[in-house]
Amino acid sequence: MKNYQNDHPQIPRPLLNGYGTSFGDYGGDSLLDYSPPGEIDAPKLNRLTLEDAGEFSEFETVVKDYVLGMLGFPVVRVELTPFQLKHCVQEGINKLNYHAPLWNLQYASFDASAGQNIYEIPLYMLHNLEYVAYRKNLLTIAAQAGTLEFDFFLKYFQDNFLFGNMRVGDFYLMQQTLEQYRKILSADGGFNIVGGKYLQIYPSPAITPERVILEYRAIDSNTIQPAYLNWIQRYALAVAKGVLSQVRGKFSSVPSPAGGAMLNGAQLAQESEKEKELLSQELLNEIEEPPAFSTY
Numbered sequence: 001m002k003n004y005q006n007d008h009p010q011i012p013r014p015l016l017n018g019y020g021t022s023f024g025d026y027g028g029d030s031l032l033d034y035s036p037p038g039e040i041d042a043p044k045l046n047r048l049t050l051e052d053a054g055e056f057s058e059f060e061t062v063v064k065d066y067v068l069g070m071l072g073f074p075v076v077r078v079e080l081t082p083f084q085l086k087h088c089v090q091e092g093i094n095k096l097n098y099h100a101p102l103w104n105l106q107y108a109s110f111d112a113s114a115g116q117n118i119y120e121i122p123l124y125m126l127h128n129l130e131y132v133a134y135r136k137n138l139l140t141i142a143a144q145a146g147t148l149e150f151d152f153f154l155k156y157f158q159d160n161f162l163f164g165n166m167r168v169g170d171f172y173l174m175q176q177t178l179e180q181y182r183k184i185l186s187a188d189g190g191f192n193i194v195g196g197k198y199l200q201i202y203p204s205p206a207i208t209p210e211r212v213i214l215e216y217r218a219i220d221s222n223t224i225q226p227a228y229l230n231w232i233q234r235y236a237l238a239v240a241k242g243v244l245s246q247v248r249g250k251f252s253s254v255p256s257p258a259g260g261a262m263l264n265g266a267q268l269a270q271e272s273e274k275e276k277e278l279l280s281q282e283l284l285n286e287i288e289e290p291p292a293f294s295t296y
Contacts, residue, residue, distance in 0.1 A: 011198060013120050014110035014212075048090060050083050059221040063089045066233040067240045079247045080240060088239040092232035093219065099283050103228050105130065106218040111209030118200050125216045126193060133213035134189035134201045231287065235279050242272035 056064055064085050071078045080088075096103060108125065112134075192200040201212060221229065249265030 011118050011120050016110055048087055059219055060089050062221045063233050063236050067237045070237050080244060084243050088236040091239045092235040095235055096232060100287050104217045104219050105215060107215055109211060109213045112205045112212050114205050114208045117202060117204040118198050121199050125214055128217040130217060131215040132191040238272050238275035238279060241268045245269035245272060
């Protein structure tokens with residue numbers, strides 16, 4: 001995905017200090033130095049138009065070619081349009097995304113500077129942004145003296161006699177209490193997207209550096225876990241069989257020199273429903289993620 005030109009030179013492009021893409025290549029010192037191939041724009045999922053169906057990303061091409069090949073192409077003619085094929089790919093992505101929302105999460109981080117709260121980040125991150133962890137330090141010994149985290153750390157350290165009687169549940173309740181205090185005292189950081197192009201964090205950083213962690217969705221054939229990619233390919237194939245059954249089901253046979261060729265629309269419809277059911281069970285039994293909570 002091409003990045004917009006920076007219309008405001010005073011808005012900095014932050015330097016990268018952490019990159020969490022599994023199997024990904026290091027892109028450079030700046031967040032904008034690397035634009036991964038094959039990105040899918042998450043906000044456009046389920047909003048496919050005929051005009052958008054003309055181009056396939058690298059990820060979509062990997063799935064599309066698998067579907068066409070399993071349907072017999074190029075030996076057999078496959079009567080599916082680019083719009084229909086792209087829709088099949090998105091069906092697989094949406095299904096997996098619903099049951100396993102963490103499957104395509106990636107992370108990157110940069111250091112903000114004191115007094116500067118607007119930054120330019122790559123559009124493939126901005127458009128797929130899930131969360132920005134800013135001023136989300138937990139109770140750690142590394143917390144700076146004078147901060148809310150440090151004061152709570154000392155209080156619990158004293159009250160629990162070096163944590164001798166402290167259990168995991170107590171520690172989690174302590175984190176929840178701290179989160180509420182942050183919100184009440186406006187110590188908790190937040191973020192906005194400005195003009196669809198820039199990331200704004202608030203309150204403005206008071207020190208340099210101030211760590212900012214970006215959590216975003218990256219749907220990329222180079223970074224996706226192979227098992228997830230294969231599931232999407234097989235589910236897209238099942239959906240494609242259903243669409244193709246509608247096309248071929250309009251006529252039971254077509255004229256041929258031998259007197260008429262039978263079409264397999266009904267067979268494809270049965271295979272589509274059976275395969276989608278089996279893949280859904282596989283998703284629930286082997287892939288679906290358990291309920292979880294995240295703390296920063």
